[in-house]
Amino acid sequence: xxAVPTTPVRxxxxxxxxxxRQRLLEASxxxxxxxxxxxxxxxxxAERAGVSRGAAQHHFPTREDLVTGxxxxxxxxxxxxxETAAAGLRSGPRRTEQVLVVLxxxxxxxxxxxxxxxxxxAAVDESLRAQVRPLEAALGRTAHGMAVELLRVDEQxxxxxxxxxxxxxxxxxxxxxxxxxxxxxxxxxxxxxxxATLDTVLPPSS
Amino acid sequence: xxAVPTTPVRxxxxxxxxxxRQRLLEASxxxxxxxxxxxxxxxxxAERAGVSRGAAQHHFPTREDLVTGxxxxxxxxxxxxxETAAAGLRSGPRRTEQVLVVLxxxxxxxxxxxxxxxxxxAAVDESLRAQVRPLEAALGRTAHGMAVELLRVDEQxxxxxxxxxxxxxxxxxxxxxxxxxxxxxxxxxxxxxxxATLDTVLPPSS
Numbered sequence: 001x002x003a004v005p006t007t008p009v010r011x012x013x014x015x016x017x018x019x020x021r022q023r024l025l026e027a028s029x030x031x032x033x034x035x036x037x038x039x040x041x042x043x044x045x046a047e048r049a050g051v052s053r054g055a056a057q058h059h060f061p062t063r064e065d066l067v068t069g070x071x072x073x074x075x076x077x078x079x080x081x082x083e084t085a086a087a088g089l090r091s092g093p094r095r096t097e098q099v100l101v102v103l104x105x106x107x108x109x110x111x112x113x114x115x116x117x118x119x120x121x122a123a124v125d126e127s128l129r130a131q132v133r134p135l136e137a138a139l140g141r142t143a144h145g146m147a148v149e150l151l152r153v154d155e156q157x158x159x160x161x162x163x164x165x166x167x168x169x170x171x172x173x174x175x176x177x178x179x180x181x182x183x184x185x186x187x188x189x190x191x192x193x194x195x196a197t198l199d200t201v202l203p204p205s206s
Numbered sequence: 207x208x209a210v211p212t213t214p215v216r217x218x219x220x221x222x223x224x225x226x227r228q229r230l231l232e233a234s235x236x237x238x239x240x241x242x243x244x245x246x247x248x249x250x251x252a253e254r255a256g257v258s259r260g261a262a263q264h265h266f267p268t269r270e271d272l273v274t275g276x277x278x279x280x281x282x283x284x285x286x287x288x289e290t291a292a293a294g295l296r297s298g299p300r301r302t303e304q305v306l307v308v309l310x311x312x313x314x315x316x317x318x319x320x321x322x323x324x325x326x327x328a329a330v331d332e333s334l335r336a337q338v339r340p341l342e343a344a345l346g347r348t349a350h351g352m353a354v355e356l357l358r359v360d361e362q363x364x365x366x367x368x369x370x371x372x373x374x375x376x377x378x379x380x381x382x383x384x385x386x387x388x389x390x391x392x393x394x395x396x397x398x399x400x401x402a403t404l405d406t407v408l409p410p411s412s
Contacts, residue, residue: 133387170372
């Protein structure tokens with residue numbers, strides 16, 4: 001796919017370079033989600049972004065540079081996604097099932113698929129693992145904080161912290177399950193029941 | 207690593223062939239767990255199994271044949287693992303936390319890691335997905351049945367079925383989380399709390 005420039009305004013060199021980098025990063029996430037780890041090369045990403053191979057190599061001289069850029073970019077986008085998802089549910093009473101749908105949404109779609117390919121590659125590559133681990137840990141803390149906030153949980157309540165962690169682990173497990181089967185009805189039933197469980201064992205703090 | 211034959215007894219041709227195939231399959235799971243999808247080739251597996259390249263190719267002429275053999279073998283071993291894990295907990299009262307440790311154990315270790323590499327590859331390969339999906343679905347039903355039995359759950363209780371499903375999804379999510387971090391203490395806390403939750407919302411049927 002060749003992207004056609006839509007803006008007639010001549011951008012300054014620096015802005016153009018930033019926009020090119022952004023296009024390459026977006027294309028790299030799509031490529032990782034659709035083609036997996038070994039399919040995501042600088043050449044493939046350049047073509048998908050509609051950027052010349054030379055321009056792509058200016059931003060990412062090696063595949064390693066591309067992967068590093070991709071991992072950082074994915075982390076930023078996923079953190080922003082958590083923020084956006086939370087925004088709509090901040091006011092009003094706790095609506096547990098809706099909160100769960102939001103949390104599960106963090107482990108779905110192209111970003112999650114791309115991340116899964118990176119994690120699986122990192123499982124057999126120690127230096128990649130060292131690169132990914134701190135970013136995932138930070139993202140995990142962000143997701144946890146958001147879940148605590150949206151579920152209106154008092155973390156001083158014994159077991160509350162672990163129940164929120166279990167909720168995020170469940171969401172991750174559902175995301176992995178969806179990789180092979182797209183069983184939307186089953187997922188909805190599990191989440192409805194999970195919401196009822198949370199309302200029983202972890203009532204919202206006032 | 208070259209395997210040294212330990213038995214001085216001359217085996218009939220057919221038994222030897224079966225033993226060779228078995229060694230190759232075991233080596234293929236280890237290779238998949240340690241090296242990932244692209245590292246698991248007939249040559250690598252032959253070397254790890256201490257089998258000549260020619261003998262390996264007799265059993266698995268192509269990498270596709272090896273992968274098919276590996277997937278079927280993994281499914282059998284995982285089903286047997288479920289059986290073995292359940293056996294020790296069948297009699298006596300329900301011990302929820304121990305049952306959870308068993309269930310989580312199904313999503314750990316080399317077999318789970320190998321399976322994860324296969325799933326991730328299948329996510330971007332439709333024909334592989336078609337091959338893996340029915341086996342995973344059957345395995346999921348076996349695990350579910352075992353969980354229902356060990357947790358002494360009456361599936362007629364509203365929500366019981368979904369809570370058991372959530373428990374298996376949680377176990378899968380914990381397994382995926384372990385790929386990057388080996389946080390044993392955190393996992394133990396989550397499981398202890400989850401056991402308490404199950405004892406509250408899903409008391410064992412008499």
